[in-house]
Amino acid sequence: MEPKRDLLKGSSGYLLLSLLEQQAMYGYQIVKELEVRSQGYFRFKEGTLYPALHRLEKSGLINGTWEVLPNGRQRRYYHITARGQAKLAEEKTQWLDFFTAVKLILQPESKGI
Amino acid sequence: MEPKRDLLKGSSGYLLLSLLEQQAMYGYQIVKELEVRSQGYFRFKEGTLYPALHRLEKSGLINGTWEVLPNGRQRRYYHITARGQAKLAEEKTQWLDFFTAVKLILQPESKGI
DNA sequence: TTGACATACATAGAATGTCTAAGTAAATAC
DNA sequence: GTATTTACTTAGACATTCTATGTATGTCAA
Numbered sequence: 001m002e003p004k005r006d007l008l009k010g011s012s013g014y015l016l017l018s019l020l021e022q023q024a025m026y027g028y029q030i031v032k033e034l035e036v037r038s039q040g041y042f043r044f045k046e047g048t049l050y051p052a053l054h055r056l057e058k059s060g061l062i063n064g065t066w067e068v069l070p071n072g073r074q075r076r077y078y079h080i081t082a083r084g085q086a087k088l089a090e091e092k093t094q095w096l097d098f099f100t101a102v103k104l105i106l107q108p109e110s111k112g113i
Numbered sequence: 114m115e116p117k118r119d120l121l122k123g124s125s126g127y128l129l130l131s132l133l134e135q136q137a138m139y140g141y142q143i144v145k146e147l148e149v150r151s152q153g154y155f156r157f158k159e160g161t162l163y164p165a166l167h168r169l170e171k172s173g174l175i176n177g178t179w180e181v182l183p184n185g186r187q188r189r190y191y192h193i194t195a196r197g198q199a200k201l202a203e204e205k206t207q208w209l210d211f212f213t214a215v216k217l218i219l220q221p222e223s224k225g226i
Numbered sequence: 227t228t229g230a231c232a233t234a235c236a237t238a239g240a241a242t243g244t245c246t247a248a249g250t251a252a253a254t255a256c
Numbered sequence: 257g258t259a260t261t262t263a264c265t266t267a268g269a270c271a272t273t274c275t276a277t278g279t280a281t282g283t284c285a286a
Contacts, residue, residue, distance in 0.1 A: 004207040009272055010119025015218050022221070028234050037221055041214035048273055050236060073281065075234070094117040101154035105128050105147065122243055141263050161244055163265065184253065
């Protein structure tokens with residue numbers, strides 16, 4: 001199974017918001033969680049994930065808080081914001097619209113439905 | 114309805130091959146056909162369509178032939194090649210894999226299915 | 227205690243594809 | 257004769273992902 005990387009473009013934000021709506025997570029955890037849940041399909045690179053998280057935070061859709069583990073190690077947990085939840089709902093609609101449009105191209109006979 | 118343009122990236126080739134598999138078309142016709150079929154969702158810009166067609170042709174997935182209308186006007190009709198049909202089948206699989214993976218992220222409860 | 231590996235975050239630069247925008251040219255409609 | 261539509265092309269801006277590297281610490285086995 002050769003993942004089609006370009007499909008990710010424009011979807012990463014959606015996936016991240018979706019994940020963080022379910023629970024707050026830190027970067028490394030997100031990478032692992034995406035991989036486990038997608039059964040190995042998604043393997044976000046750091047160069048993809050962290051810039052994406054920074055973008056989302058800068059846009060006010062998530063916010064990160066440093067937390068210190070008992071062993072002294074630091075993690076940055078990201079929480080979805082109210083604006084993020086609104087954005088997530090918007091993205092969901094856009095996804096559905098997009099899929100609907102693609103299906104209409106692939107199966108022109110369903111035009112009238 | 115605000116189309117999410119980035120989703121198009123990585124999908125335009127699939128859409129074009131899919132369209133040209135159904136029948137040979139020329140550029141301007143493709144723009145109109147995509148718009149009609151998708152009920153106005155897709156409105157390919159020239160700067161998107163023609164470079165995409167050139168890429169596909171360069172890769173041997175489609176091939177274009179100039180045809181002259183009775184009125185003297187020229188059109189470049191694009192036909193899908195055997196390699197293009199093979200590629201189309203591959204893209205379809207990649208799409209399904211991608212959708213499956215995304216659904217697993219959005220609905221983790223369906224993990225076991 | 228050394229080395230290997232996993233954890234955890236960050237960023238520079240290359241690659242890719244879409245968009246805006248402009249250009250060329252001819253047919254058609256008003 | 258002027259505007260609109262048809263028809264294709266390409267340069268440059270922009271955004272996102274990738275590769276690759278850097279930093280630093282914790283854990284575990286030899």
